[in-house]
Amino acid sequence: MQKKYTTVNAQVRGRILLIAAIAIAVSICSLQLFVASARSRNEKLTVTPNFLGRSLSLADTIEFTLDRPLSPDEGTLAVIIAETDVTNLFSVSGRSLTYKPNSPLLPAGENKVTVYLVSPGNSWTAVADFQIRLEGAADVDAGQTSNIDPPSASPLENADRIKYEFTPTVAINMKGQNQTLTVPVETAPERDPYGDVDGQASLQLKVSKRGWTLNNKFDFVGVGFQKNALRFSELQDEAPKIDLSSYLIELSKDRFSLKLGHVSFGSNRHLINSFSSRGLTLTVPVGKKNELSFIAANGTSIVGYDNFLGLSRREHSVVGLTFAREFFEKEPGLLRLEVTGMRGSLLPLTDFNQQAVNDAESNIGLGFRVIGSALKHRLRYEAGFSSSRFHNPSDPEVEQGNTLTPAVTNTRNARYAEVTFDFLDGLKVWNDRTLKVSGIFRHEEIDPLFRSTAASSQADRRQNQFEVSAILGDLNFAYSTLGGDDNLAEIASILRSVTRRNNFVFGVALSTFFTPAKPRIWLPRFSYSHDRTHQYGSAFPTGGLFTNPSQIPDQMSTSSAIAAQWQISEKLNFGYRYSHVFQDNMQTGRELADFESSVSGFSVGTNAFQSLGLSFEVTRELQRAFEQPRLDRTFRVGTQVTWQTPFLRNSILSANVSTTVAGDAAYLNKNRNVEFDLQWAYKLVFGKEKFKKLEAQFFIRYSNRYGDTFDRINIIRGYTKSQGFNAGITFNIF
Numbered sequence: 001m002q003k004k005y006t007t008v009n010a011q012v013r014g015r016i017l018l019i020a021a022i023a024i025a026v027s028i029c030s031l032q033l034f035v036a037s038a039r040s041r042n043e044k045l046t047v048t049p050n051f052l053g054r055s056l057s058l059a060d061t062i063e064f065t066l067d068r069p070l071s072p073d074e075g076t077l078a079v080i081i082a083e084t085d086v087t088n089l090f091s092v093s094g095r096s097l098t099y100k101p102n103s104p105l106l107p108a109g110e111n112k113v114t115v116y117l118v119s120p121g122n123s124w125t126a127v128a129d130f131q132i133r134l135e136g137a138a139d140v141d142a143g144q145t146s147n148i149d150p151p152s153a154s155p156l157e158n159a160d161r162i163k164y165e166f167t168p169t170v171a172i173n174m175k176g177q178n179q180t181l182t183v184p185v186e187t188a189p190e191r192d193p194y195g196d197v198d199g200q201a202s203l204q205l206k207v208s209k210r211g212w213t214l215n216n217k218f219d220f221v222g223v224g225f226q227k228n229a230l231r232f233s234e235l236q237d238e239a240p241k242i243d244l245s246s247y248l249i250e251l252s253k254d255r256f257s258l259k260l261g262h263v264s265f266g267s268n269r270h271l272i273n274s275f276s277s278r279g280l281t282l283t284v285p286v287g288k289k290n291e292l293s294f295i296a297a298n299g300t301s302i303v304g305y306d307n308f309l310g311l312s313r314r315e316h317s318v319v320g321l322t323f324a325r326e327f328f329e330k331e332p333g334l335l336r337l338e339v340t341g342m343r344g345s346l347l348p349l350t351d352f353n354q355q356a357v358n359d360a361e362s363n364i365g366l367g368f369r370v371i372g373s374a375l376k377h378r379l380r381y382e383a384g385f386s387s388s389r390f391h392n393p394s395d396p397e398v399e400q401g402n403t404l405t406p407a408v409t410n411t412r413n414a415r416y417a418e419v420t421f422d423f424l425d426g427l428k429v430w431n432d433r434t435l436k437v438s439g440i441f442r443h444e445e446i447d448p449l450f451r452s453t454a455a456s457s458q459a460d461r462r463q464n465q466f467e468v469s470a471i472l473g474d475l476n477f478a479y480s481t482l483g484g485d486d487n488l489a490e491i492a493s494i495l496r497s498v499t500r501r502n503n504f505v506f507g508v509a510l511s512t513f514f515t516p517a518k519p520r521i522w523l524p525r526f527s528y529s530h531d532r533t534h535q536y537g538s539a540f541p542t543g544g545l546f547t548n549p550s551q552i553p554d555q556m557s558t559s560s561a562i563a564a565q566w567q568i569s570e571k572l573n574f575g576y577r578y579s580h581v582f583q584d585n586m587q588t589g590r591e592l593a594d595f596e597s598s599v600s601g602f603s604v605g606t607n608a609f610q611s612l613g614l615s616f617e618v619t620r621e622l623q624r625a626f627e628q629p630r631l632d633r634t635f636r637v638g639t640q641v642t643w644q645t646p647f648l649r650n651s652i653l654s655a656n657v658s659t660t661v662a663g664d665a666a667y668l669n670k671n672r673n674v675e676f677d678l679q680w681a682y683k684l685v686f687g688k689e690k691f692k693k694l695e696a697q698f699f700i701r702y703s704n705r706y707g708d709t710f711d712r713i714n715i716i717r718g719y720t721k722s723q724g725f726n727a728g729i730t731f732n733i734f
Helices: 002-042 155-159 232-238
Strands: 047-049 062-066 076-081 091-093 096-099 109-118 124-135 163-183 194-209 212-222 242-253 256-268 272-286 290-298 317-326 335-346 361-374 379-391 410-430 433-446 461-472 475-486 497-509 525-537 554-569 572-585 595-609 612-625 630-644 651-664 669-686 694-711 716-733
Touching (some): 076 096, 256 317, 272 317
Antiparallel strands (some): 163 716, 256 272, 317 335, 497 525, 572 595
């Protein structure tokens, strides 16, 4: 009991320290922002016009000069002349605002000029007032109006206006099926016949004022059949038929962002990487180059109305904090540093898409990530390091009264690096064809027993990869080599597996490669790929469960594929493809356990008429097992017809027919399947305006299936047959 009490106190202290650190960091950021804003406000801005003491004609240039540059944190300037906002007519260059009229649009006579400072929050402050005299009459024809509309309210009143946009979306889907024939009866569907009404709804509301934006989006799902409920796997018959699938409430202004609902966080590959769940995230800018991001969310993805905020279970949650700095403000991505800390805790709970979590687990981690580029972005790099302290607490449900060896809390590391360099970029070769050659090196190493609750990664692995690629017009080429191994701790009783892989890809559009202006229709678009993978055990483990050399794997796999596509015209195309795979088992005692397969296919497509499309495909597949030995063959023929009926707009009639024959070369087994589908779909739209628009999509489908199986060894023959109708209609409202 004392040990458990001490552990709980340690966890509480850890949470208090983490919350205190976050509060201190946010306070420091807010203080820095306040000091920076106060410093800018204390430096008074002085505006000097070019018309002091003299009059201007309607065609003269008006210019304002500032005594110092305006920082982005202070905002922008606005110019009001005679109660008309003419800011868009001024061009900004350095510390000058210049107006060069193409036509005399300003009113003649004595006019008041006011220069405003508009903050990022859309707060207007007058910084200078002048009187300007414009001589001459405006050269505007009778009946012609100026393109400058006088404001209906003052700038301050316009800034206070609230803008909103409401967008609802409702979709109702009604479908049903009647299985008219099923042989044998045991293969009939569970529900026959049936009719269901399902639906989805989305409500979006956007409100903006003074630079602030509030976005709200709620998505709902409704079903007519209980087993189709969103949380049926979790709640069974208690699952509501109309449920909340997701929602997001976001408050933002410039770089500040606060999100509540289904959020995503993290870019550290091994610690917390695009972790998505229900909770909240907060991003606070710290000056011009820095920002802080925070997340508190449920430990796994959830749906429904329960645990609406995603923060009701502390023992089943993820908390993270990231500090990011852009070292070069004017060139984002030139050098960026991210430092991330997180704490995760998971309970063995089921959720809507996962039946079980094996046991409780928790971790505390720290990591950093560096992204940058150099040499005018020809050199790009990314690197990251993570350290995670992982713990498996005892779980009575797992132990079930047995005495188990407790899991040891451990701290493990993971790292990765990627470097990309463009050796050639934009090198002109011939006929305006440019050549680009790039190389990529990737390294990744994850310690044994490394684990994070907010990222998925395979522990105990080291991998290095090099890739080179080239693009020359319509020709592309890529080659990569990869080497990896495991058992990084070099434990003698554990097998060390080694992987070596080489891959080659080549593609070219021969029809346009040599003559881009005049494509050769008899030349195809050609592609070829080859992959070779060797996986083997590097040594015989000692002191473990390995007792025979035949237990040590050693396998070589090679695969090749070619494809060619001819585009004869807009109405006719041909295609051919072939692939071959060979698996060579070199394991001691299993030298004959090899496999080989090949697939070849030919296809043709035509649009003989504008509304009629036809496609045809023939495929042949061979599979050979050398150890038995056995050769299986499969032959398939299929065709598809699509007709956009001219007598009824937005109406499509489609049909699919295919037959497949399979069996072995010794004629011991034989299978034959025939499939036929016929469908008519129709789309109807009422209205065009928002809240007055209704879209309906209707379909009716007929399907027919036949299967025949014959086994000569066991003298078994059987067949299946089914046919039925199903139909549905979907309404999209708004």
